[in-house]
Amino acid sequence: MPITANDPNRKTWIKTTPNTDFPIQNIPFGVFLTRDDIITIGTRIGDTAIDLGALHQLGYFDGIPLTDDIFLQDSLNDFISDGKKTWRLVRNRIAEIFDEKNNTLKNNKDHKTEVLFALDEIEMQLPVSVGDYTDFYSSIEHATNVGTMFRGKDNALMPNWLHLPVGYHGRSSSIIPSGIPIHRPQGQKLTNGATEPIFGPSRLVDFELEMAFITTDANALGEPIPIEEAEDYIFGLVLFNDWSARDIQKWEYVPLGPFLGKNFASSISPWIVTLDALEPYRTNGPKPLKEQLPYLQSSGKKSFDIDLEVAIQPANEKETIVCKSNFKYMYWNMSQQLAHHTINGCPVNSGDMMGSGTLSGPTPDSFGSMLELSWRGEKPVQLKSGGSxxxxxxxxxxxxxxxxxxxxxxxxxxxxxxxLLPVFKK
Structure with missing residues (x-):
């Protein structure tokens, strides 16, 4: 089935700016609270939010096999469960409805009042109910940088790193949408030269520049997902800030890996951009430095050319862009991650989220964490507003x-x- 929604020549009757992230060729999916305090599933074109629940009830998806309440829910999980064919049919139909040549909704004032919202009339919610969350460690530059800091250049990469996508299972209950503030975490830390830990606020709170992909129901218990089929089970991607407390993490992570240093908060962008929308931006990822086992060998362009940036904005000051990176730097691609995740028969469900790991690039200005940008605090990052x-x-x-x-x-x-707010106090 062709992806007609991606037609680069298509124009929309909704007013948009030339540099919008959300032209009619995007059509992402999210969940929002409307001005009438109703939760609905929607999409966005330009600065206009579109209530898909209302659109469906008004008959605009006739001919597509959808349940009556598919968009009248507080998460996208059931819609994602309907599978790739349904996602594509719905997205193609939305593109048709809002095409500048289609007057059906354009000229219906009453329907537009029910369906269209300005962004200041809605409140974005978490788009999926995340049942399980896995975080990978798939940027070779990030892994090398961190390994060099703590083990030296000769032992930067652990022996397994070039053979498999390293990952761990995170905590889904602390995944939050953009705009929700977090508190500085507390925990145990081992200060320099000490032999016993102390308790207190983390002194080394850090961001991690990541992206995450959202899956659909993919496999039964015991059934691996072949790498050539993996993308059929990936709905789309979000931006992902996987917050870290480096001092807490350093003390606790041996032998079982990240725990309190990672599970206090993970922030995601509220609109899921589908894999279909990203199709024109495919590119090659890094070439393998070692031959990979057959179940991890992928062919074709399995990465995407997505420019990424991170800014820090102190209170009442201007922001400073501290990092510019790209999704294509990820050494282990999404298909490899999903194939590896399920090779032992682990089932994957609708709404599961898989983090890429920190997306650092090859140059210092592309490092995706403060740990790297400031090189463990040895090289403070200067801010436009003064200070560092x-x-x-x-x-x-x-x-x-x-x-x-x-x-x-x-x-x-x-x-x-x-x-980031100060430590929580009652």
Whole structure:
């Protein structure tokens, strides 16, 4: 089935700006609270939010096999469960409805009042109910940088790193949408030269520039997903700030890996951009440095050219862009991650989220964490407003953005913006 929604020549009757992240070729999916306090599933074109629940009830999806309440829910999980064919049919239909040549909704004032919302009339929610969340460690530059800091250049990569996508299972209950502030975490830390830990606020709160993909129901218990089929089970991607407390993490992670240093908060952008929308921006990822086992060998362009940036904005000050990176730097691609995740028969469900791991690039300005940008605090990052940062300070806001651009069409993710508040006190 062709992806007609991606037609680069298509124009919309909804007013948009030339550099919008959300042209009619994007059509992402999200969940929002309307001005009438109703939760609905929707999409967005330009700065206009579109209530898909209302659109469906008015008959605009006739001919597509959808349940009556598919968009009248507080998460996208059931819609995602309907599978790739349904996603494509719905997205193609939305593109038709809002095409500048289609007057059906355009000229129906009453229907438009029910369906269309300005962004200041809605409140974005978490788009999926995340049952399980896995975080990978798939940027070779990030893994090499961190390994060099703590083990030296000769032992930077662990022996398994070039053979499999390293990952761990995170905590889904602390995944939050953009705009929700978080508190500085507390925990045990081992200070320099000490032999016993102390308890207190983390002094080394950090961001991690990541993206995450959302899956559909993929396999039964015991059934691996072949790598050549993996993309059929990936709905789309979001921007992902996987917050870290480096001092807490360093003390606790041996032998079982990240725990309290990672599970206090993970922030995502609220609009899921589908894999179909990203199709024109495919590119090759890094070439394998070692021959991979057959179940991990992928062919074709399995990465995407997505420009990414991170900004730090102190309270009442201008922001400073501290990092510019790209999704294509990821060494282990999404198909490899999903194939590896399920090779032992682990089932994957609708709404599961898989983090890419920190997306660092080859140059210092493309490092995707403060740990790398400031090189463990040895090289403070200068801010436009004056001062500098080794790590994230109280009342700083971290903003991540991402977009693709080709042949005059820009597909973006909006942003994920999160403010770090002081330690929680009753």
């Amino acid at each position: 940062r080794k790590f994230i300070e109280d009342n700083d806001t971290v903003i991540m953005r991402g977009h693709c651009e080709k042949d005059g069409v820009r597909i973006g993710f909006g942003e994920v913006s999160t403010k």
